[in-house]
Structures are given as structure tokens and as C-alpha cells.
Amino acid sequence: MSSAPPARAGNRIDEGQLRRARDLVAAVDRGFEAKVVGQKRLRETLLIGLLTGGHVLLESVPGLAKTTAAHALATSIGGSFKRIQCTPDLLPSDIVGTQIYDASQGRFVTQLGPVHANFVLLDEINRSSAKTQSAMLEAMQERQTSIGGQVFKVPEPFLVLATQNPIEQEGTYQLPEAQLDRFMLKDLLDYPSPGEESEVVRRIDAGVFDRPEQAMIDLADARELQRLAGSVYLDKAVLDYITFIVAATRRPREVMPPELARYVDIGASPRASIAFAKAARAAALLQARDHVIPEDVRHLAHRVLRHRVLLTYEATADDVRVETIIDAIVRSVRTP
Incomplete structure (x- = not known):
């Protein structure tokens, strides 16, 4: 489990670091899939x-x-x-x-x-x-x-x-x-x-499932993956895309049809934007990319927002799912 030079904040990941991340993730996958x-x-x-x-x-x-x-x-x-x-x-x-x-x-x-x-x-x-x-x-x-x-x-x-x-x-x-x-x-x-x-x-x-488990990487490797994920490039246009989506959850009547907007009680906090940025970087690294694309953001929208966008009791009575609201919000924001 040799160590590669860590990615530094603000620097783009180079090809060697990207290969290193891909190898570490593949090793973890093998351990995970052996049991799940x-x-x-x-x-x-x-x-x-x-x-x-x-x-x-x-x-x-x-x-x-x-x-x-x-x-x-x-x-x-x-x-x-x-x-x-x-x-x-x-x-x-x-x-x-x-x-x-x-x-x-x-x-x-x-x-x-x-x-x-x-x-x-x-x-x-x-x-x-x-x-x-x-x-x-x-x-x-x-x-x-x-x-x-x-x-x-x-x-x-x-x-x-x-x-x-x-x-x-x-x-x-x-x-x-x-x-x-x-x-x-x-x-x-x-x-x-x-x-x-x-x-x-x-x-x-x-x-x-009775066979003994073994580590595929070590904790130092896991911390290295964390550093690499933090150095994945996030363009300003994609960051603006994230913040526009989160802001739209707070003003649904301006971006959604009124028949759906009335179901939103409380929108997402700034923690949602922070979570989007971090999670999108990690998702890009799992796909062996050194940069975030808008598809990463859309791919994570349900997981980042479903517990942060709170619906009214009327939504529960009408069997309106929060994922339906999130999809409508994401569609309302122009993709960069």
C-alpha cells in the first residue's frame, strides 16, 4: 500500500493521482462486493x-x-x-x-x-x-x-x-x-x-459470509482519497448551478408551477450547497474524473435535498413525494 503524493488544495489532480484514486476505489469495491x-x-x-x-x-x-x-x-x-x-x-x-x-x-x-x-x-x-x-x-x-x-x-x-x-x-x-x-x-x-x-x-x-474479512487498503489510503476528493476541480459555473438549485428550494413559487409550489414549507439551508459541492467532487472522483460536471449535481439531488426540503401536511395528505418537488426544482434551473 504505497503512498502517492497528496493532492494540495487548489491544485488540479494529475494523471498519476487519478490512477492512484481509481486503484484505491477499485480495491475497496472488491472488499465491499465480497460481502454485499x-x-x-x-x-x-x-x-x-x-x-x-x-x-x-x-x-x-x-x-x-x-x-x-x-x-x-x-x-x-x-x-x-x-x-x-x-x-x-x-x-x-x-x-x-x-x-x-x-x-x-x-x-x-x-x-x-x-x-x-x-x-x-x-x-x-x-x-x-x-x-x-x-x-x-x-x-x-x-x-x-x-x-x-x-x-x-x-x-x-x-x-x-x-x-x-x-x-x-x-x-x-x-x-x-x-x-x-x-x-x-x-x-x-x-x-x-x-x-x-x-x-x-x-x-x-x-x-x-462466514469467511474472515480483510482490509483492502489502510486508513492512510482512505485519508489520501479524502484529500484527492477535496482537490477535484469545481468550476464556478457548476458551483453557481448548485447554489441556484438550493436557492430555488427557498422560493418555489418563483420557479415552479403553483400546484407544486404550494406543497413546499421550508427550503434547504446553505449546508445543502456545501454538501452538494463536496459530494459532487467525491462522485466525480469515483468516476475517475478530475472535475465536476452538472450531471454529478443532478445525480445527487435527491440524496442531498430530500431531508432538507420540508413539505406541508397537505403534501402528505395528497401523497406528494419530496422527490417530485426536487425534480421540478432541478428542471427549473438552467444547466450550465
């Missing part, structure tokens, strides 16, 4: 999260390989992985850690919680209380936790992958807008095709 069947978009979403340091929110019914995918990606880069099962009685200290009294030493010692890992899976985050959900905000935003007046940095790279059940299921708490906005991407998972499901069963029968 199908789920191509989920793989891309997780890789974008890894390359940007952005967190990911996944919504689906149980049993669609979310935990397996997160663990496979963590193993592929040689990172640590922790899974937290969220329940209504989960406490903030169960996540970030606490101080316990050590009788043998006669003093309190700090015991770090499971959030101190490279990959943290918050399973069914919307089954935990609002107080516990908010305990993750400092770790997600500041990359640190505070325990007993001391600050503890989380390891790098650091990626929070949270899953949630559809809100209409019993025993769930809707995530507040402030926490939703902390997630760079939100993706919806669907059932596998019959062929993919057959392959899952075949691999289980063959014992494929």
Missing part, C-alpha cells in the same frame, strides 16, 4: 460519505444489508466499526461515554463510548429519544465528545451511518430538522431483485 450483493447506490452513497467525511442517513425496512454494508466498508479500509442499537431507554452516556469510579485506583476514569470509532452505525436512530439523538450532534459536527469536562477527539476518518424506519411505523420519533441537516446525504433503500436475492441465499449456503 447488489446495492450499487448504497455503495456509492457510503463511499461519498467516506471521501467527504459527511454522514449518511438511510431509510428502509429491516433486512436490506445496511449493517452488512457499513461493516464491509469499514473492514475494507482497515477501520474500526461500532454498532449502536437505538432504543427508547438509550442514554447519551451509552453513546459518547462516561466516567466510572475505579476503586483500585481510588479515582474516576473515563470510559469512551462506541461513538469513538471510524464507522459508527446508529441502527434505528428514530427509536431513540430526542435527548439521545442530540448527543450525537457534537460528535458529528465537531468531531469530538465532552466527558467530565474533557474533550476527546474521534478518530479519522469518521463516518456516522444512521438508519431509520419509515416514520409511520409505531414507536418512532421523527428526527428534528437541526439534526437532519447534519447528515450530508439521505438515501432510501429498496428490496433486491429476485436474482440478487437468490445470490444472497447462495452465498449463505456456500458459507461466503
Whole structure:
């Protein structure tokens, strides 16, 4: 796992660095695909999260390989992985850690919680209380936790992958807008095709999932990919395209037909533009390109905006999906 010269901020990626990125991504793909069947978009979403340091929110019914995918990606880069099962009685200290009294030493010692890992899976985050959900905000935003007046940095790279059940299921708490906005991407998972499901069963029968996993790259390689993704070229015209799309979510009546605009309650914050820029750079690098194109932005629109564009109760009553609104907004902005 030799190291190539890192890309410097403001410099274009050269051909050698682009080949290096392509080789590293291909290695991670092999590790991921050894454990996960199908789920191509989920793989891309997780890789974008890894390359940007952005967190990911996944919504689906149980049993669609979310935990397996997160663990496979963590193993592929040689990172640590922790899974937290969220329940209504989960406490903030169960996540970030606490101080316990050590009788043998006669003093309190700090015991770090499971959030101190490279990959943290918050399973069914919307089954935990609002107080516990908010305990993750400092770790997600500041990359640190505070325990007993001391600050503890989380390891790098650091990626929070949270899953949630559809809100209409019993025993769930809707995530507040402030926490939703902390997630760079939100993706919806669907059932596998019959062929993919057959392959899952075949691999289980063959014992494929019981075989020991191994790292395909190391953490230094992952940090190198992050540096390269940050140096992908984003032209001003494409950046303006991003900001125009995000701004259009805040003034839908000026850009959309009134029959759709009336369903928009709140538009996206500037975090959406930041997420678009970072995610588009990562998506371009995954395609072995050194520059962002408008198609990258359109490709990510649903994942960046679906949890940031809030609809009215009337939209829910009329069964209007947020993706329909996002598509109409993107169509309203001229492509550069």
C-alpha cells in the first residue's frame, strides 16, 4: 500500500493521482462486493460519505444489508466499526461515554463510548429519544465528545451511518430538522431483485459470509482519497448551478408551477450547497474524473435535498413525494 503524493488544495489532480484514486476505489469495491450483493447506490452513497467525511442517513425496512454494508466498508479500509442499537431507554452516556469510579485506583476514569470509532452505525436512530439523538450532534459536527469536562477527539476518518424506519411505523420519533441537516446525504433503500436475492441465499449456503474479512487498503489510503476528493476541480459555473438549485428550494413559487409550489414549507439551508459541492467532487472522483460536471449535481439531488426540503401536511395528505418537488426544482434551473 504505497503512498502517492497528496493532492494540495487548489491544485488540479494529475494523471498519476487519478490512477492512484481509481486503484484505491477499485480495491475497496472488491472488499465491499465480497460481502454485499447488489446495492450499487448504497455503495456509492457510503463511499461519498467516506471521501467527504459527511454522514449518511438511510431509510428502509429491516433486512436490506445496511449493517452488512457499513461493516464491509469499514473492514475494507482497515477501520474500526461500532454498532449502536437505538432504543427508547438509550442514554447519551451509552453513546459518547462516561466516567466510572475505579476503586483500585481510588479515582474516576473515563470510559469512551462506541461513538469513538471510524464507522459508527446508529441502527434505528428514530427509536431513540430526542435527548439521545442530540448527543450525537457534537460528535458529528465537531468531531469530538465532552466527558467530565474533557474533550476527546474521534478518530479519522469518521463516518456516522444512521438508519431509520419509515416514520409511520409505531414507536418512532421523527428526527428534528437541526439534526437532519447534519447528515450530508439521505438515501432510501429498496428490496433486491429476485436474482440478487437468490445470490444472497447462495452465498449463505456456500458459507461466503462466514469467511474472515480483510482490509483492502489502510486508513492512510482512505485519508489520501479524502484529500484527492477535496482537490477535484469545481468550476464556478457548476458551483453557481448548485447554489441556484438550493436557492430555488427557498422560493418555489418563483420557479415552479403553483400546484407544486404550494406543497413546499421550508427550503434547504446553505449546508445543502456545501454538501452538494463536496459530494459532487467525491462522485466525480469515483468516476475517475478530475472535475465536476452538472450531471454529478443532478445525480445527487435527491440524496442531498430530500431531508432538507420540508413539505406541508397537505403534501402528505395528497401523497406528494419530496422527490417530485426536487425534480421540478432541478428542471427549473438552467444547466450550465
